[in-house]
Amino acid sequence: MRSALFADRPIDRHSTVYVAGHRGLVGSAIWRRLRGEGFTDLVGRSHDELDLKDRSAVFEFFRSERPDVVVLAAAKVGGIMANNTYPVDFISDNLQVQVNVLDAALEYGVERLLFLGSTCIYPKLAEQPIREDALLTGLLEPTNDAYAIAKIAGILQVQAVRRQYGRPWISAMPTNLYGPEDNFSPMTSHVLPALIRRYEEARLTDSPTVVNWGSGTPMREFLHVDDMAAACLHLLDTYDGPQQVNVGTGKDQSIKEIACLVAEAVGFHGATEWDTSKPDGTPRKLIDVSTLIGSGWEPQIGLREGLESTVAWFRENVTALRT
Numbered sequence: 338m339r340s341a342l343f344a345d346r347p348i349d350r351h352s353t354v355y356v357a358g359h360r361g362l363v364g365s366a367i368w369r370r371l372r373g374e375g376f377t378d379l380v381g382r383s384h385d386e387l388d389l390k391d392r393s394a395v396f397e398f399f400r401s402e403r404p405d406v407v408v409l410a411a412a413k414v415g416g417i418m419a420n421n422t423y424p425v426d427f428i429s430d431n432l433q434v435q436v437n438v439l440d441a442a443l444e445y446g447v448e449r450l451l452f453l454g455s456t457c458i459y460p461k462l463a464e465q466p467i468r469e470d471a472l473l474t475g476l477l478e479p480t481n482d483a484y485a486i487a488k489i490a491g492i493l494q495v496q497a498v499r500r501q502y503g504r505p506w507i508s509a510m511p512t513n514l515y516g517p518e519d520n521f522s523p524m525t526s527h528v529l530p531a532l533i534r535r536y537e538e539a540r541l542t543d544s545p546t547v548v549n550w551g552s553g554t555p556m557r558e559f560l561h562v563d564d565m566a567a568a569c570l571h572l573l574d575t576y577d578g579p580q581q582v583n584v585g586t587g588k589d590q591s592i593k594e595i596a597c598l599v600a601e602a603v604g605f606h607g608a609t610e611w612d613t614s615k616p617d618g619t620p621r622k623l624i625d626v627s628t629l630i631g632s633g634w635e636p637q638i639g640l641r642e643g644l645e646s647t648v649a650w651f652r653e654n655v656t657a658l659r660t
């Protein structure tokens with residue numbers, strides 16, 4: 338049953354919408370979705386054009402553009418190795434970016450705002466599937482605790498603005514995402530783009546073996562970024578509550594199963610080995626998506642289909658591998 342916090346309150350398609358991070362995996366998908374849904378006035382700035390860590394530049398940008406709606410999809414983002422190796426960057430950059438954007442949005446009267454966090458905000462050993470109210474009930478996974486603390490601060494700042502100023506700002510917590518415009522860099526990416534690249538390189542070089550990180554036993558839930566973008570617009574159009582909303586499929590697989598699916602999608606027929614000197618991270622983080630599903634949204638893109646289209650996108654767009 339739909340919660341009372343959901344109601345049809347669609348955003349005016351002629352509003353000025355600022356998508357922070359519009360060239361990233363999530364921001365670019367949200368931009369495509371907004372365009373497809375008839376939004377006529379989208380605003381974006383690349384990192385080079387506007388460093389969101391530069392507070393005065395952010396305020397100047399809001400002063401001149403006066404967005405009505407903000408989607409905060411800009412962040413320092415990376416996979417398990419990047420998070421584990423550069424915790425200072427992940428906490429400091431993310432706190433600065435989100436405080437600057439949220440403060441400027443408050444100052445310049447932004448009415449509707451969506452903040453994006455991540456399911457790593459939940460305790461490492463949370464009861465599965467993880468409900469939204471598990472937030473702040475236990476210790477975090479150490480490989481990404483710095484990033485998670487920044488994201489938790491963002492959720493709390495959005496809730497504080499709601500409480501102190503009454504603005505209907507909201508937060509969404511996506512599970513692990515994948516799709517076009519992802520980061521396919523071997524050391525800093527998330528697992529799916531890393532595996533697509535590794536298996537494709539092995540296929541192209543006739544390598545007999547691929548070596549992946551960790552034990553392969555952790556469980557992860559994956560959502561195609563176009564489904565994520567649809568969920569974001571659905572939430573902006575319908576949701577008005579203080580609690581962050583989980584966004585995912587409600588189904589997970591082991592990393593070993595994921596590796597098999599990627600090898601199949603790429604067409605690699607060799608062997609897979611596991612390097613257990615690399616971190617596994619949290620053992621499982623399946624989220625409870627009943628809040629979102631109960632509101633009438635559901636994912637459209639199955640994992641096999643999403644993997645195939647992402648492999649095709651990678652082959653078309655990440656040309657560095659072609660010799």
Ligand SMILES: NC(=O)C1=CN([C@@H]2O[C@H](COP(=O)(O)OP(=O)(O)OC[C@H]3O[C@@H](n4cnc5c(N)ncnc54)[C@H](OP(=O)(O)O)[C@@H]3O)[C@@H](O)[C@H]2O)C=CC1
Nearest residue numbers: 358360361362363384388389390411412414453455513514
């Ligand atoms: N990818 C995933 O699996 C998941 C992502 N999320 C969340 O979704 C959001 C978007 O992530 P995603 O799209 O994957 O990340 P990406 O790295 O693909 O995109 C992030 C974007 O933010 C920009 N950016 C980062 N720092 C700054 C800055 N200081 N000033 C201006 N722009 C900046 C980046 O530009 P540049 O690259 O030039 O620095 C990039 O375009 C994040 O909040 C993330 O936490 C949540 C769960 C899972």
Ligand SMILES: C[C@H]1O[C@H](OP(=O)(O)OP(=O)(O)OC[C@H]2O[C@@H](n3cnc4c(=O)[nH]c(N)nc43)[C@H](O)[C@@H]2O)[C@@H](O)[C@@H](O)C1=O
Nearest residue numbers: 416417420455457481526527528531549550551616617618
């Ligand atoms: C979205 C989420 O993403 C991060 O958390 P994570 O889910 O642990 O991230 P991951 O995608 O990097 O790894 C998932 C699993 O996969 C295994 N694994 C195998 N082989 C490779 C590999 O080659 N690369 C990577 N990255 N992982 C690999 C890896 O060992 C791990 O067991 C957070 O830091 C934080 O950013 C966050 O919120």
